[in-house]
Amino acid sequence: MPTSVGCASQASATIPRQAQPGGSGAPRLLIIYTGGTIGMVRDPKTGALAPFDFDHLIDNVPRLARLGYTLGRVQFHPAIDSSNMSPAHWAAIARAIEANYSRYDGFVVLHGTDTMAYTASALSFMLQNLAKPVIVTGSQLPISDIREDGTTNLITALQIAAARDDVGQPMVREVAISFGDTLVRGNRATKASSTEFGAFRSFNYPALATMNLHIRFREELLWRPSARGAFSTQTTLDPAVSVVFLHPGMTEASLRAQLAESGIKAFVLRTYGAGNAPTTPWFTSAIADAVREGRLIVNVTQCPDGGVEETRYDTGDALAEAGVISGYDLTCEAAVTKLMYLFGLGLSGADVARAMRHSLRGELTEPGA
Numbered sequence: 001m002p003t004s005v006g007c008a009s010q011a012s013a014t015i016p017r018q019a020q021p022g023g024s025g026a027p028r029l030l031i032i033y034t035g036g037t038i039g040m041v042r043d044p045k046t047g048a049l050a051p052f053d054f055d056h057l058i059d060n061v062p063r064l065a066r067l068g069y070t071l072g073r074v075q076f077h078p079a080i081d082s083s084n085m086s087p088a089h090w091a092a093i094a095r096a097i098e099a100n101y102s103r104y105d106g107f108v109v110l111h112g113t114d115t116m117a118y119t120a121s122a123l124s125f126m127l128q129n130l131a132k133p134v135i136v137t138g139s140q141l142p143i144s145d146i147r148e149d150g151t152t153n154l155i156t157a158l159q160i161a162a163a164r165d166d167v168g169q170p171m172v173r174e175v176a177i178s179f180g181d182t183l184v185r186g187n188r189a190t191k192a193s194s195t196e197f198g199a200f201r202s203f204n205y206p207a208l209a210t211m212n213l214h215i216r217f218r219e220e221l222l223w224r225p226s227a228r229g230a231f232s233t234q235t236t237l238d239p240a241v242s243v244v245f246l247h248p249g250m251t252e253a254s255l256r257a258q259l260a261e262s263g264i265k266a267f268v269l270r271t272y273g274a275g276n277a278p279t280t281p282w283f284t285s286a287i288a289d290a291v292r293e294g295r296l297i298v299n300v301t302q303c304p305d306g307g308v309e310e311t312r313y314d315t316g317d318a319l320a321e322a323g324v325i326s327g328y329d330l331t332c333e334a335a336v337t338k339l340m341y342l343f344g345l346g347l348s349g350a351d352v353a354r355a356m357r358h359s360l361r362g363e364l365t366e367p368g369a
């Protein structure tokens with residue numbers, strides 16, 4: 001694990017502390033604390049928030065003991081604001097889950113909200129054949145504030161991770177974000193509000209559960225692959241992925257400079273509406289040139305709701321003809337992390353292109369599905 005990015009220490013990753021032992025049949029859950037607002041403290045002079053340690057967070061939720069769960073913990077050193085998240089941190093989270101997979105019934109990842117959707121997407125790909133819940137949560141206000149959302153989010157995430165179906169299997173067997181009153185698939189999530197307690201939305205796939213008076217799962221929507229091999233992790237991601245965001249007035253020089261960025265294997269092209277882009281010849285040839293040079297370009301709309309239907313307008317059709325791959329209804333977060341994962345597997349550009357068209361973990365709706 002690279003020490004330069006300050007990931008979870010080996011000691012805390014391998015020696016989970018039992019915070020509140022439950023009975024022998026009590027759910028065993030591992031809390032992985034990466035940082036974020038939930039555990040931050042305010043600087044008394046400036047009022048600015050900075051990440052703080054796990055004990056501070058747990059000391060603020062004495063109610064946790066009443067759950068009766070057996071809780072272990074892993075802490076990132078230092079705890080970070082999620083704006084500083086990186087693929088190396090995702091690998092550290094995946095490794096912590098792998099090292100503790102057989103010992104726990106489920107995992108709760110405490111994380112800042114800013115890049116939570118990227119982390120949840122990345123983990124959904126990196127955790128292969130996952131059959132246990134990995135519930136990511138955080139909060140908009142620190143748990144030590146008088147009025148806050150962290151306590152409820154933490155307790156609800158633990159309850160979701162502990163939930164079982166009628167035959168005693170984990171109810172959730174995928175990476176999901178539990179936040180406010182909804183549970184959403186991790187690789188479908190987007191941070192939609194910087195102020196609302198319900199910060200996350202899954203625009204293109206319904207919520208997996210609602211958490212109001214009762215926690216109600218929608219079992220028919222939960223990820224249930226027909227076949228599952230042994231759990232494993234892919235911790236090598238290839239960061240040679242970039243995002244190009246279209247806007248009226250974009251110049252040829254700017255577009256070509258972005259597409260010429262050295263070392264980049266794939267671009268997520270954030271297009272308009274149903275996957276549309278300018279049909280002006282310089283634009284189309286810049287894109288076609290990049291494709292000819294071997295760069296993968298994936299079309300993902302700037303609209304949070306809906307997806308790419310390239311053949312609906314001429315303006316989208318031209319992209320398909322230039323060799324751009326449709327991202328269908330992928331979020332940008334899922335597109336970026338899926339590309340990093342697929343190139344991290346060592347696949348060729350052609351194989352990555354093929355895999356981008358199919359759902360690996362429920363991240364996209366294939367046409368006709």
Ligand code: ASP
Pocket residue numbers: 035036037038080081082083111112113114115138139140
């Ligand atoms: N900047 C914080 C973070 O992402 C915001 C939050 O947690 O809500 O770590």
